[in-house]
Amino acid sequence: MGPLNGLRVIEIAGIGPGPFCGMLLSDMGADVVRIDRKESADLGIPVQTKFGVLGRGRRSVSLDLKSPTDLVTVKALIDKADVLIEGFRPGVMERLGLGPQDCWKTNRKLVYGRMTGWGQDGPIAKAAGHDLNYIALTGALAAIGTKEAPVPPLNLVGDFGGGGMMLAMGVLAAVWEAARSGQGQVVDAAMVDGAALLMASIYGLRAAGRWTDQRVDNVLDGGAPWYGVYLTKDGRHVSIAAIEAKFYEEFLQRTGLDQESLPKQHDRSGWPVLRQRFTEVFASKTQAEWCVVMEGSDCCFAPVLTMGEAPQHAHMAARGTFVQVDGVTQPGPAPRFSRTPSQIRSSQPASGAHQQEVLRDWGVSG
Secondary structure (H helix, E strand, O other): OOOOOOEEEEEEEEHHHHHHHHHHHOOOOOEEEEEEEHHHHOOOOOOOOOOHHHHHOEEEEOOOOOOOHHHHHHHHHHHHOOOEEEOOOHHHHHOOOOOOHHOOOOOOOOOEEEEEEOOOOOOOOOOOHHHHHHHHHHOOHHOEEOOOEOOOHHHHHHHHHHHHHHHHHHHHHHHHHHHHHHHOEEEEEEHHHHHHHOOHHHHHHHHHHOOOOOOOOOOOOOOOOOOOEEOOOOEEEEEEOOOOOOHHHHHHHHHOOHHHOOOOOOOHHHHHHHHHHHHHHHHHOHHHHHEEEEEEEOOOOEOOOOOOHHHHHHHHHHHOEEEEEEEEEEOOOOOOOOOOOOOOOOOOOOOOOOHHHHHHHOOOOO
16 A cells, blocks of 8 residues: 555556556556557457566556547546546647546546657647657757767666656646645646756756766766776676765775876876776676675675676665566566555556456446
């Protein structure tokens, strides 16, 4: 029974950041009902899949949003909800008769969460796109990668950090406000806005003249030799992030390097020398050997693990950071609550699996 127990959420089925938001809310105790396409249920697509991690913890109702009969049922469910989240292009829900103004006629407290890439307005608001395009427009992509070219940082920055996470935060803020005002509102969660916000500190550094537009030239982008990844003797990698002076000093002590014989930490002209020395020293031991020397110390060290290895690490295992649901290893709920812990209630359901159950529990006929 998580902290959102009692919160009712309608999720219009989509992909990526919308489902990620729904997963967060469900993990924290909200009753998230996913409206799946009716034709998908009729065809058996999507089938229940334990590998659909973003779809965990929901109940599913399959309805045809273009059917007048099913539309009545959808509206009846929305009337019982605290939150609706959708990820269509601007104008689609309005054409279906399910836009914010339509819903507020019978449920004024409804918080209406809208997840898009470009936002609800602007010159390219209705254009197609994906995570990579959105972060490209914010300056984030240009700052990540090698000297030669930007590198896609998976779809973490746009879809999940700048998208789904921001939508979840915005929705909960609006629910808090609605409890006092009695009125819902639209939460316009655009991935371009969210990804730009994630770059706040970097834009601050740039304005202060402490960040350049060249990749691998700055403190946090691999430019600084004491903040980066190094190859070990066995072909594995380790990460070092010894930014502060006292951590840098301990790092040098544990590598056996003489600080007096090296260029100063923040002397950029000496960074090539530092990088060469660090490269040589890390290549002298295996990843496991460096873990013995550095792990758990204050030199800001961690081995670079694969997704297969990460859940087995002693720290990850002790905290239960990864869990198994139906035999599938996946990240557990976060953050953690001391009194009302989150939980994963189920794997992703088959489309329409909870049709009658949801209608009965929410007091809707259909």
